[in-house]
Structures are given as C-alpha cells and as structure tokens.
Amino acid sequence: MERITTQALAEAFIDEKVKEIKEQVGDKKVLLALSGGVDSSVVAALLIKAIGQQLVCVHVNHGLLRKGEPEQVIEVFRDQMNANLVYVDAVDRFLEKLAGVEEPEKKRKIIGAEFIRVFEEEARKQEGIEFLAQGTIYPDILESDGVKAHHNVGGLPDDMQFELVEPVKLLYKDEVRVVGEALGLPDNMVYRQPFPGPGLGVRCTGAITRDRLEAVREADAIVREEIEKMESLPWQYFVAIPDVKSTGIKDGKRYMGWAAVIRAINTVDAVTAESVEIPFDMLRRMRDRIIAEVPGINRVLWDISDKPVATIEWE
Numbered sequence: 001m002e003r004i005t006t007q008a009l010a011e012a013f014i015d016e017k018v019k020e021i022k023e024q025v026g027d028k029k030v031l032l033a034l035s036g037g038v039d040s041s042v043v044a045a046l047l048i049k050a051i052g053q054q055l056v057c058v059h060v061n062h063g064l065l066r067k068g069e070p071e072q073v074i075e076v077f078r079d080q081m082n083a084n085l086v087y088v089d090a091v092d093r094f095l096e097k098l099a100g101v102e103e104p105e106k107k108r109k110i111i112g113a114e115f116i117r118v119f120e121e122e123a124r125k126q127e128g129i130e131f132l133a134q135g136t137i138y139p140d141i142l143e144s145d146g147v148k149a150h151h152n153v154g155g156l157p158d159d160m161q162f163e164l165v166e167p168v169k170l171l172y173k174d175e176v177r178v179v180g181e182a183l184g185l186p187d188n189m190v191y192r193q194p195f196p197g198p199g200l201g202v203r204c205t206g207a208i209t210r211d212r213l214e215a216v217r218e219a220d221a222i223v224r225e226e227i228e229k230m231e232s233l234p235w236q237y238f239v240a241i242p243d244v245k246s247t248g249i250k251d252g253k254r255y256m257g258w259a260a261v262i263r264a265i266n267t268v269d270a271v272t273a274e275s276v277e278i279p280f281d282m283l284r285r286m287r288d289r290i291i292a293e294v295p296g297i298n299r300v301l302w303d304i305s306d307k308p309v310a311t312i313e314w315e
C-alpha cells in the first residue's frame with residue numbers, strides 16, 4: 001500500500017474512509033473514548049466528517065492530564081467541529097482511588113481499571129450504541145500480534161462488546177499525523193509529543209497528592225512553553241516531581257519544598273534514549289519561572305540520564 005506522505009494522498013485516504021465508515025455504520029451510533037491524543041483525535045475527526053452526530057465522543061478527565069488538555073478537547077471537538085461530546089469530570093474519583101498508593105505498577109493498574117469503569121458507565125447511559133471506534137494504529141497490531149485488533153482494547157464487559165470501527169489501523173504514526181493535518185486538527189494536537197496513558201500520575205512519584213500534582217502540571221506547562229522555543233524539538237520533554245522535600249530559605253526562614261526535575265530526551269523507538277542538551281540560558285529561564293510561578297517548589301534540577309539505565313519516565 002502506498003504510504004500517506006502528502007496532503008493529496010491524505011485527502012484521498014479521507015474520502016475512501018468516509019465512504020467505508022458510512023457503509024459500515026449506516027444510521028447507527030458509534031462510541032469513542034477521546035483522550036485528545038493523536039490517534040483518537042484523528043479517528044474522531046474522521047468519524048465526525050463521515051457520520052456527524054451519530055458519533056458519541058467520551059472524554060474522561062482523570063485529573064492526570066497536562067495543563068490545557070481537557071479544555072482543548074472541548075474547544076476543538078465540541079466548539080469547532082460540533083461533535084457530540086460527553087465530557088466527564090472524574091478527577092475526584094481517580095484521586096480518591098490513588099490516595100496513598102505508592103507503587104508505580106499499582107498506580108497504573110488503578111488508573112487503567114478506573115478508566116474502563118468510567119467509560120463503561122458513560123456507555124451505559126447512551127442508547128442504541130452498536131459500534132466502538134478505536135484509534136488502533138499499525139504498530140499496535142504488530143506489537144500485540146493482532147490481539148488488539150480483535151478485542152475491545154478497554155476490556156469492556158461481555159455484554160458490551162461492540163463491532164469495532166478502526167479507520168487508521170493500517171497507518172503508521174507519521175501517516176496518522178498527515179491525515180490529522182488534512183482533517184484540520186491543530187498542529188499542537190497532531191504533532192504533540194508522546195504522553196503516557198497514566199499521564200502526570202507517573203511524574204508525581206509515589207503517592208499522588210493534589211498539591212504536588214498541581215505543581216507538576218504547572219511546572220510542566222512552563223517547561224513545554226520554554227522548550228518549544230528550541231529550533232528542533234526533543235522527542236519528549238516534561239517535568240517530574242519526586243516525592244522528596246529538601247530545605248529552602250525564604251524571608252530568612254528555612255522551609256521544606258519539592259524539587260522540579262526537567263527532562264528532555266531524544267529516541268527512535270523509546271527502547272533507548274539520550275538526554276537532550278538544553279542551553280543554559282533556557283534552563284535559567286525555566287528555573288526562574290518555576291520558582292516564581294509554582295507554589296511549593298524550591299529547587300530545579302535537570303535530569304541528564306540516558307536510557308538505559310534510567311527509564312524515560314520517573315516511574
């Protein structure tokens with residue numbers, strides 16, 4: 001199959017998929033978990049073009065998204081594309097379930113399981129859903145030996161097994177991005193850096209607290225804004241705040257605060273990764289802004305570890 005590398009090829013692909021989706025779905029309703037990531041966003045935009053209001057998008061805000069993400073999903077899909085979008089504020093639910101949980105894999109499991117529960121509840125509120133759309137892409141199929149292609153990824157219960165609609169399942173990530181651009185999605189959505197499913201949860205190490213999570217979100221937004229001034233963007237760049245306090249001094253008084261850790265890496269396949277050199281004046285600017293704008297932080301560190309032995313994320 002020809003790879004989708006140009007706007008013209010993307011437009012031909014979109015026309016073909018719109019036709020196929022209309023044929024597959026008819027006048028029935030389709031459900032989609034819309035995270036705001038590249039794959040689910042492109043699938044949403046394709047389906048909106050094909051079947052409009054017959055698509056029900058569910059955006060679950062689990063409280064671990066980056067600054068501005070839920071707002072952008074609402075703005076792009078509900079306001080600009082007139083999508084049938086259900087926004088679920090599940091922040092309290094997730095944070096209550098995660099309270100006191102320190103072990104990274106346990107945190108991941110809780111986040112994954114709670115996500116399915118919230119999505120299932122919303123799905124049950126909808127009448128007449130017959131299809132489930134998914135942003136499966138070709139590497140997902142290769143990696144899972146086809147398993148993901150045949151099952152509802154979410155692990156929905158047996159009485160909720162819908163027929164799948166997977167319009168980008170034969171595309172690689174770079175092709176999905178070209179299609180997203182041709183569908184009119186904003187650049188910062190289509191070309192955004194990879195972001196893990198458990199989100200800021202694995203960057204707020206140990207037991208997540210609301211104040212430290214807020215600090216990660218704010219510091220991360222500052223670092224993204226500054227790093228995006230670089231000519232060539234790193235593969236991933238973000239902030240982690242370990243669950244450790246150290247001594248600081250303010251108005252002559254000593255107090256305990258957190259350290260924000262800046263991380264920027266390049267990689268080809270995320271199996272190995274190299275720390276990216278950040279110019280010192282940029283580091284200084286990020287330090288000054290984080291200290292001035294983010295409550296609770298009294299130190300800023302730069303993580304120059306490569307993978308291996310460090311992983312990309314802190315958990």
Ligand code: XMP
Nearest residue numbers: 108194195196197198270307311312313314
């Ligand atoms: P590590 O930290 O293992 O990360 O070097 C490799 C890549 O995977 C991402 N990552 C995740 N993605 N769920 C995800 O969807 C996860 O639990 C998860 N953990 C790590 C990480 O951001 C990096 O791109």
